[in-house]
Amino acid sequence: MAIGLPSTDHFVLLTILICLLVHHCSAVYDVESTAESGKLMSAQLKLVGGSADFGPDVKSLTLTASLETDSRLRVRITDADHRRWEVPQDVIPRPAPGPQPKDVLLDSPGNPSMPSNSTMSSASSDLTFTIHASPFRFTVSRRSTGDTLFDTSANLVFKDRYLEVTSTLPADRASLYGLGEQKKETFRLQHNDTFTLWNGDVTWSDQPDLNLYGSHPFYMDVRSGGAAHGVLLLNSNGMDILYGGSYVTYKVIGGVLDFYFFAGPSPLDVVDQYTQLIGRPAPMPYWSFGFHQSRYGYKNVADLDGVVAGYAKARIPMEAIWSDIDYMDGYQDFTLDPVNYPSKQLRPFVDRLHNNGQKYVVTVHPAIKRQAAAHEDLFLKRNGANLVGEAWPGEVYFLDFMSPRSTEYWARKISEFRRTIPVDGLWCDINEPSNFKQWQPLNPLDDPPYRINNSGFHLPINYRTVPVSTLHYNGVSEYDAHNLFGLLQAKATHAGLLRDTARRPFVLSRSTFVGSGRYAAHWTGNNVARWDELAHSINTILNFGLFGIPMMGADICGFNGNTTQELCSRWIQLGAFYPFARAHAEKTTLRRELYVWEATARSARKALGMRYRLLPYMYTLMYEAHTTGAPIARPLFFSYPQDADTYGVDRQFLLGRGVLVSPVLEPGATTVDAYFPAGRWFSLYDYSLAYTMKVGKRVTLPAPADLANAHLAGGNILLLQHAELTTSAARQSEFHLLVALAENGTASGELFLDDGEPPEMGAVGGNWTLVRFSCDREESKGMVTTKVSSHVVQNSYAPSRAQVIGKVVFMGLQSAPKSFTIYVNNVELKAARTKSRTSGVFSVSGLSLAIGQKFEIKLVMSH
Known part of the structure; x- marks a missing residue:
C-alpha cells in the first residue's frame, strides 16, 4: 500500500537524496527577516546547522534578489558582515546589486516581515522568485506556465573558501547546454557530467571532460515544448559543477553566490539577454572571415613567402598568414629574430601581403623576459617582489593586466612594434597564464581545503600556472582573479590595437572568461589530427556561441599529430563553415597546407569557394551577433525549438537560421546520416529542392569525397558574391x-x-x-x-x-x-x-x- 507524503516531506527526502549523491550534506540556514521594495527583495539568513568540513561556516548571510529587467533576475548571496571578492565592475560592468536589507526596510512602506515564504514577481516579467523560510531555500519559476526553473535544496554551504548550492531539475523535461571550457563528446550535457572551471595550460587537451583554457559558468536549459532559459553563476573562483540529470550542484572555492536567470523563452532570446548583461560580441573585421594559414615552425620569411605562393598557385583562397613564436628573438614579445625574421625581409613581405589584399597576424604572450623587464610596478607580485616564473623566454615576469600602468605599457609596445611591422591582428596565446615552473605551497591560498578536480587528477591549482598567492594591482589575489587573466589581456590588446590603428581590432585569445567575446575571438586550442577531434570541434564551437563568443573555430587538419589526406580534406570541408577558419599545426608534424595533397586542394577550392560566396551572409550574421548576441554557428534547436528531435543533434549545425551544414566526420564514409527539421530544404550548390519535410526526419545523404553537404532552409533570402582568392576581391563582385x-x-x-x-x-x-x-x-x-x-x-x-x-x-x-x-x-x-x-x-x-x-x-x- 502506498502512503502519500505531504509535499514538504517529499522535498526533505529529495534534499537528503541529493546530499548523499553529491557527498556533502551539512549546512542549513533559516530566514531571520525579509523585506521587499518594488522589484527588489532582501533577506537575512542565519546559520542553524553546519559542520567543520572545509572550515567554519559563515554565520550570517545577506540575500538580495532583484528583477533587473523584465527578463533578468539576479539573486546574490554573500557574507552579511564582511566584504568578499566579486568580479570587479570594471571587468564586467553591470548594475549594482541594490541596497542592503536595512536600507530596503527604510525605503519600504511596510515593516520587516516575520520569517515566512515570500514571493516577488511583476506583471511585466515571466520570472517569479520565492524565498522559503525554514529551512532557507529559493526557487525561480516561470509565471506563465508555473514551471520551476531553479529550486535550491536546503543544503546551502557558505564558508570562506568553500561554497556549495544544489538545484533540482526535471530530468525528463530539461536539456542542458553550456558550462565549460571542456572537450565534450556531446553538445547536450549528459547525466553525471562534471565540469571543473579553472583556466589551465593543459598538455593533454585531446582528452574529454577536463578543464581547458576558459571558464564559463553559464548554461541554457531547453524544456520540453521549446521554452528556454539561462543560468549564470557570476564567480571567477575555481569550481566544480556536477550535473546529475535531476540536479546541478556548484562547489566553489571562494567569492560569492551571484546568480543571474534569463527568462528567454526562445534560445535566441536567452543569448540576447545574456550578452546584454556580459557585453555584446565584438565586431570582427570583414577580412577575418577569410581563410587563415598558420604553423608553429615556419622557419623564416622565405618559408612564409613560399606558403603564400603555394596557395596562389593552387588557386586556394588565403586571407592571412600567421606567425607563431618563430618570429621572435629569444621568444620575446615584439621582437624579431635577426637571422630568420629580420625587419629588412619581414617588412617588405608584409607590404606585399597588404598590396595583395592579405593580412599578417603574430602571437604574443603575457610573460616578459626577466632581463628585459625594467618597470617593477608592471608585474604580478609574490612576497613583496616581482614573481619570477618560467616560460618560453626563460625566467620571466608576468604582466598584471589589472594595473593601469601595465595596460598602458602593453599598448605602447603594440604601437612601437607596429611601426616596424604593421601587423593586422594579435593572437594572445598561453595566457591562462601558462608557467612552466613548479611551485610548492607557501601560503594557505595555495592549498585550499576543497581541491577542485583540476586537470582530471585533482592537481594543485598552481599546476602550470602562477601561484594563486600571487598578488595583482590593489592587492587582488590570483586565487580570486586567476580565471580573469586571459580576459584582461584580451581587453588590453583590443584597446591597444584600437588606439594605434583607429580600426576594428582583431584579437584571438586562448584563455577566456564570461565577457571575453567583447574583445576577442577564440579557438578550441591544441587539438589532435584525429577523427573524433574533428567531430568534437562542433560541440565546442556551439558552446562558445552560447557564451557570447561567436567568432570561433578549431585548428583545421589538427594541431598535434600527423594528419592524413582524407582527414584534412574532410576537415576543410567542415572548417570552411566555421565562423573563424584557420589551419594551424605543431612544428614536429608533417606539413599540411591545403595545397600539399591535390585531393585536399580540390576540396579546399570547393569548400572555401562556397565560404567566400557566403561572406555577405556571414558578415551580416556578425552584425546580428554584435547587436543581439545571436551565435553565427547555431544548434538546430535555435531555429526549431519545438522539435525535440533537434535537441541532441550535434554532428550538424546551422549558420544563422538558414544554412544547414552536414559534414562527414568518419573515415571512409560515402554517406552522411543527417536530420532535417520540418520544412523545405534546398541544395546550396545547385539550388534544387532536396527535401520537403512535414515533420523532422533523418535522411541518408551521399557524401562526395570533395564536398560537404550544405542546404538552405525554405523561407530564407541569401545574398552571395563571387568566389575569389581574398575577401577584398570577393566583395568587389x-x-x-x-x-x-x-x-x-x-x-x-x-x-x-x-x-x-x-x-x-x-x-x-x-x-x-x-x-x-x-x-x-x-x-x-x-x-x-x-x-x-x-x-x-x-x-x-x-x-x-x-x-x-x-x-x-x-x-x-x-x-x-x-x-x-x-x-x-x-x-x-x-x-x-x-x-x-x-x-x-x-x-x-x-x-x-x-x-x-x-x-x-x-x-x-x-x-
Whole structure:
C-alpha cells in the first residue's frame, strides 16, 4: 500500500537524496527577516546547522534578489558582515546589486516581515522568485506556465573558501547546454557530467571532460515544448559543477553566490539577454572571415613567402598568414629574430601581403623576459617582489593586466612594434597564464581545503600556472582573479590595437572568461589530427556561441599529430563553415597546407569557394551577433525549438537560421546520416529542392569525397558574391540574390554592409547600410505572382549605392510556367536573361539593382 507524503516531506527526502549523491550534506540556514521594495527583495539568513568540513561556516548571510529587467533576475548571496571578492565592475560592468536589507526596510512602506515564504514577481516579467523560510531555500519559476526553473535544496554551504548550492531539475523535461571550457563528446550535457572551471595550460587537451583554457559558468536549459532559459553563476573562483540529470550542484572555492536567470523563452532570446548583461560580441573585421594559414615552425620569411605562393598557385583562397613564436628573438614579445625574421625581409613581405589584399597576424604572450623587464610596478607580485616564473623566454615576469600602468605599457609596445611591422591582428596565446615552473605551497591560498578536480587528477591549482598567492594591482589575489587573466589581456590588446590603428581590432585569445567575446575571438586550442577531434570541434564551437563568443573555430587538419589526406580534406570541408577558419599545426608534424595533397586542394577550392560566396551572409550574421548576441554557428534547436528531435543533434549545425551544414566526420564514409527539421530544404550548390519535410526526419545523404553537404532552409533570402582568392576581391563582385521559398511562398533575409573595419558596427551616425528583403506570393485567375521587395533601413555606406544585384534566383516555385513576365519597379523587363527549370528553379540575370536603393521584382507566371 502506498502512503502519500505531504509535499514538504517529499522535498526533505529529495534534499537528503541529493546530499548523499553529491557527498556533502551539512549546512542549513533559516530566514531571520525579509523585506521587499518594488522589484527588489532582501533577506537575512542565519546559520542553524553546519559542520567543520572545509572550515567554519559563515554565520550570517545577506540575500538580495532583484528583477533587473523584465527578463533578468539576479539573486546574490554573500557574507552579511564582511566584504568578499566579486568580479570587479570594471571587468564586467553591470548594475549594482541594490541596497542592503536595512536600507530596503527604510525605503519600504511596510515593516520587516516575520520569517515566512515570500514571493516577488511583476506583471511585466515571466520570472517569479520565492524565498522559503525554514529551512532557507529559493526557487525561480516561470509565471506563465508555473514551471520551476531553479529550486535550491536546503543544503546551502557558505564558508570562506568553500561554497556549495544544489538545484533540482526535471530530468525528463530539461536539456542542458553550456558550462565549460571542456572537450565534450556531446553538445547536450549528459547525466553525471562534471565540469571543473579553472583556466589551465593543459598538455593533454585531446582528452574529454577536463578543464581547458576558459571558464564559463553559464548554461541554457531547453524544456520540453521549446521554452528556454539561462543560468549564470557570476564567480571567477575555481569550481566544480556536477550535473546529475535531476540536479546541478556548484562547489566553489571562494567569492560569492551571484546568480543571474534569463527568462528567454526562445534560445535566441536567452543569448540576447545574456550578452546584454556580459557585453555584446565584438565586431570582427570583414577580412577575418577569410581563410587563415598558420604553423608553429615556419622557419623564416622565405618559408612564409613560399606558403603564400603555394596557395596562389593552387588557386586556394588565403586571407592571412600567421606567425607563431618563430618570429621572435629569444621568444620575446615584439621582437624579431635577426637571422630568420629580420625587419629588412619581414617588412617588405608584409607590404606585399597588404598590396595583395592579405593580412599578417603574430602571437604574443603575457610573460616578459626577466632581463628585459625594467618597470617593477608592471608585474604580478609574490612576497613583496616581482614573481619570477618560467616560460618560453626563460625566467620571466608576468604582466598584471589589472594595473593601469601595465595596460598602458602593453599598448605602447603594440604601437612601437607596429611601426616596424604593421601587423593586422594579435593572437594572445598561453595566457591562462601558462608557467612552466613548479611551485610548492607557501601560503594557505595555495592549498585550499576543497581541491577542485583540476586537470582530471585533482592537481594543485598552481599546476602550470602562477601561484594563486600571487598578488595583482590593489592587492587582488590570483586565487580570486586567476580565471580573469586571459580576459584582461584580451581587453588590453583590443584597446591597444584600437588606439594605434583607429580600426576594428582583431584579437584571438586562448584563455577566456564570461565577457571575453567583447574583445576577442577564440579557438578550441591544441587539438589532435584525429577523427573524433574533428567531430568534437562542433560541440565546442556551439558552446562558445552560447557564451557570447561567436567568432570561433578549431585548428583545421589538427594541431598535434600527423594528419592524413582524407582527414584534412574532410576537415576543410567542415572548417570552411566555421565562423573563424584557420589551419594551424605543431612544428614536429608533417606539413599540411591545403595545397600539399591535390585531393585536399580540390576540396579546399570547393569548400572555401562556397565560404567566400557566403561572406555577405556571414558578415551580416556578425552584425546580428554584435547587436543581439545571436551565435553565427547555431544548434538546430535555435531555429526549431519545438522539435525535440533537434535537441541532441550535434554532428550538424546551422549558420544563422538558414544554412544547414552536414559534414562527414568518419573515415571512409560515402554517406552522411543527417536530420532535417520540418520544412523545405534546398541544395546550396545547385539550388534544387532536396527535401520537403512535414515533420523532422533523418535522411541518408551521399557524401562526395570533395564536398560537404550544405542546404538552405525554405523561407530564407541569401545574398552571395563571387568566389575569389581574398575577401577584398570577393566583395568587389556583384551580388546574387537567392530566394528560397517556404511552402507558403514567403521568404526573408537581410544584408549589412560597411567597409569592414570601422571600430563600431552599425553605430548611430556611422557609414553603413542595412537592407531587409522580403518575398510573398499571390494567386489570382490562374496567375501566380512572386514579389521580392527590398527595404533600405539605412544607406550611409557610399559603395552600397554602386554595388549591384546582378542575378536573382527563385527556388521552390510550384512548377515550370507556361509563360512569365518580369517586372522591376513595376516596369516590364524584356531584355533580362532568364532560365527556367522543371525543378522549380527560375533565375533572372543581367540585372543591375543598386543595393542601397529600394526595389521590387515581380515574377508573374501562368501555369
